[in-house]
Amino acid sequence: MSLDPFGAHFDDVGVRYRASWRMTQQGTVAKEAGGVALDGATCVFPAGAITGLLGRNGAGKTSLLGLLAGFRRPTAGRVRVGPEGQEQDPWENPAILSGVQLVRESGDVMAEEDVSTTLKHYATMRPEWDSDYADRLLDLFEIDVEKTPAALSRGKRSALGATIGLAARAPLTIFDEVYLGMDAPTRYAFYDELLKDYAEHPRTIILSSHLVEESERLFEHVVVVDRGRVLLAEPADDMRARGTSLTGSAAAVDHLAAGHRVLHRQELGPTVMVTLEGALTEREEAEAADSGVQVGAVPLQDLFVHLTRTTAPKETD
Numbered sequence: 001m002s003l004d005p006f007g008a009h010f011d012d013v014g015v016r017y018r019a020s021w022r023m024t025q026q027g028t029v030a031k032e033a034g035g036v037a038l039d040g041a042t043c044v045f046p047a048g049a050i051t052g053l054l055g056r057n058g059a060g061k062t063s064l065l066g067l068l069a070g071f072r073r074p075t076a077g078r079v080r081v082g083p084e085g086q087e088q089d090p091w092e093n094p095a096i097l098s099g100v101q102l103v104r105e106s107g108d109v110m111a112e113e114d115v116s117t118t119l120k121h122y123a124t125m126r127p128e129w130d131s132d133y134a135d136r137l138l139d140l141f142e143i144d145v146e147k148t149p150a151a152l153s154r155g156k157r158s159a160l161g162a163t164i165g166l167a168a169r170a171p172l173t174i175f176d177e178v179y180l181g182m183d184a185p186t187r188y189a190f191y192d193e194l195l196k197d198y199a200e201h202p203r204t205i206i207l208s209s210h211l212v213e214e215s216e217r218l219f220e221h222v223v224v225v226d227r228g229r230v231l232l233a234e235p236a237d238d239m240r241a242r243g244t245s246l247t248g249s250a251a252a253v254d255h256l257a258a259g260h261r262v263l264h265r266q267e268l269g270p271t272v273m274v275t276l277e278g279a280l281t282e283r284e285e286a287e288a289a290d291s292g293v294q295v296g297a298v299p300l301q302d303l304f305v306h307l308t309r310t311t312a313p314k315e316t317d
């Protein structure tokens with residue numbers, strides 16, 4: 001039996017961190033500034049879809065995902081998670097949280113025990129855990145289960161996180177930048193595996209990223225956050241339709257682009273490529289065809305950069 005996919009609803013959600021104190025390596029006490037991580041965030045992560053959660057460094061992605069996994073409560077607004085029509089507050093709610101698997105780059109593993117001990121732990125925690133599938137993924141990613149997670153390379157630790165996230169088959173599966181430590185072949189193996197297993201075992205998947213280019217093919221839906229606010233939450237194709245790319249001779253492209261807002265312009269010898277906001281009219285499309293200008297979709301990465309460019313990040317890491 002597999003559980004129905006969980007959706008997640010954010011209504012006017014705020015997260016404000018209080019100032020705190022921490023011990024420095026020199027043994028002195030330092031004050032950690034508080035601040036607003038989310039402010040009036042309203043969006044839906046649809047049940048049974050793969051959603052890309054996009055945002056620059058410090059935008060609020062991890063804070064938002066921590067709410068779904070019950071790590072903290074919002075300081076304002078309401079978060080609800082669960083099967084469609086039965087969403088509940090996840091906070092201290094075991095019925096909901098047993099169906100939410102958040103995979104973070106930090107791992108959430110037993111660092112001092114061998115990998116197989118961590119896997120046994122997840123097998124008891126996650127009702128839908130598939131041990132055979134976990135074994136296949138461990139082979140695919142060449143992870144030695146007799147090592148401790150601390151003895152694995154950073155990339156192998158990320159792959160262990162991916163293994164846990166996939167084999168848990170949780171109705172809400174969240175990957176928070178989990179693939180950052182992986183090399184390119186491993187990341188592509190992870191993306192392929194995710195799509196294959198999602199097709200066979202439908203569930204809700206959220207992938208947070210600021211590396212949009214290579215993961216955008218996975219997204220059916222996108223949520224873009226910027227400085228704690230939701231800039232947009234919509235099907236990925238609607239976001240793609242927010243822009244048009246034109247490639248051709250400079251004269252023809254610039255003529256078509258006149259009257260449109262140009263988001264980006266690039267010259268490649270005699271060829272010019274521009275990204276416009278919005279779509280061409282039918283007349284302009286005919287004109288483009290006549291003048292040999294290629295009209296195409298805009299990669300999500302370009303739109304993401306454009307949408308979030310006007311504001312400087314609060315901080316970088």
Ligand SMILES: Nc1ncnc2c1ncn2[C@@H]1O[C@H](COP(=O)(O)OP(=O)(O)OP(=O)(O)O)[C@@H](O)[C@H]1O
Nearest residue numbers: 017033034037055056057058059060061062063314
């Ligand atoms: N424990 C904390 N105490 C104080 N401020 C925090 C804490 N955690 C996050 N913040 C602040 O909240 C804001 C959002 O951080 P968050 O980690 O949610 O962003 P993010 O989008 O996941 O960033 P990144 O892509 O860099 O991981 C940042 O300004 C950050 O400094």
